[in-house]
Amino acid sequence: MYGLKRIRIPLATAAAAAILGTGVTASVAAPNPATPAVKEQGSAPTAAFGSAAAKDSIPEGIIVGYKKRTDAARSDAEARADARAKGAKVGEHLGFDRRLGTGAALVGFDSKMAAEDVKDVMAAYASDPDVAYVVPDERMYATATPNDPLYTQQWDLFENHAGMRVPGAWKRGITGKGVNVSVIDTGYVAHSDLAANIVPGYDFISDPSRARDGDGRDSDPADQGDWVRRGECGTNAAGEPLPDRDRNNTWHGTHVSGTIAATANNSNGITGIAHRARIQPVRVLGKCGGSTSDIIDAITWSSGGTVWGVPRNRHPADVINMSLGGGRTCDLGSQLAINAAVARGTTVVVSAGNENSDAANQSPASCANVINVAASDREGNRAAYSNYGWTVDITAPGGETKPNVSNGILSTLNSGTRGVGLENYDFYQGTSMAAPHITGLAALMYDANSRIRPAQVEAAIKLHARLLPGVCVGGCGAGLADASATLASVRGFRLGR
Ligand SMILES: [Ca+2]
Ligand SMILES: [Ca+2]
Ligand SMILES: [Ca+2]
Ligand SMILES: [Ca+2]
Known part of the structure; x- marks a missing residue:
């Protein structure tokens, strides 16, 4: 029923972990410049839609x-x-x-x-x-297959082997409706496949030199682009320039947001996992990354806490996504902010990082009270770049681009390399792409049961995970997340609503 089309692309270079700058960086594995942008196909809807047709049929x-x-x-x-x-x-x-x-x-x-x-x-x-x-004896139709023309390339959602088995959750009528998700990231660049689900956020970048919008904190989280020249972010401990080469804009937050909540069934582009959820862009990453202090404030504000000088958040998050990290263990300041967010009922999802090393040395991946997400490839192996270890809670598709075959994660992007260009779609890979899969799943769980607590979200996702069909050395948590199995369990305690 679901297309299983393999994607062939021109030769792609093997990806290495990307260090985007100093401080906290977005944990996207090198977005592959050789991967062509996927243009809107404009093709006809791919799925028959049922209820009206069924009523009229014999x-x-x-x-x-x-x-x-x-x-x-x-x-x-x-x-x-x-x-x-x-x-x-x-x-x-x-x-x-x-x-x-x-x-x-x-x-x-x-x-x-x-x-x-x-x-x-x-x-x-x-x-x-x-x-x-x-x-x-009426003919029934799958109401859960989106008509978005690029959906056939979203193996990470529908493939039974190593995808997250999301359609089974949609079949229950669960779409993330009414759920608030804060994406603490690079901000948001306008995209027609996301616009309907975007609510006002905030720009927490206090350093104007990183913000690129001419000032410190403000109420506009528009992504100003994070392109940098070689060495523009200083040097690393070994005295080597950061970054080691010129880098184009990543539009990282917009890609992450599309995986969580791109609009479904609009005959446009892709579909998000929780495609009726609201996305609140909270900007902390600019040129050369972001600071721990800005991120702590972003966690506090996103979850409904008070940050001096910032208006109250009118859409406090049920789920926070942080596809970002830095190379140290969790600091107490971040931990206290996360604890307070969780106490307010907010589930905090983070990426494990892309160093192919122990996530215990990464923050916020190693913090307590978070769902720490490792990345798997299309075959269900731990992705070669993904961090691992005892702090990992769960694994989700993060993709891995291999020579001649793009098995990355397709999501919403922009073509502008140094400024804002035209909207498009492209494949990225990274634990940054895996975390929003779990954020989307958590949003579906809040839709199914609005009273669910963060500890229950984490426990249910782990309990209903499956063994990775491939290989994971080093620790991939409870296994590969399974949205269908997880949502089947959440319905069981929906009675409280
Ligand atoms: Ca600003
Ligand atoms: Ca701004
Ligand atoms: Ca769409
Ligand atoms: Ca955990």
């Missing part, structure tokens, strides 16, 4: 429930004879097809019948005292 048969202890309830031969007799009565050919698990008889129509004829057949059964009920 059923292909009927389901007949005979009363207990009637002959036709016990004997297929009797049910077959009854179908022949009823058909003769109304002038149609009816045939007994099979017995359903409920014991009801499935009665098929020989040829296409008019709606009036179907009514007559049903009336003939309904008037029989041996019949408990008769209902049309």
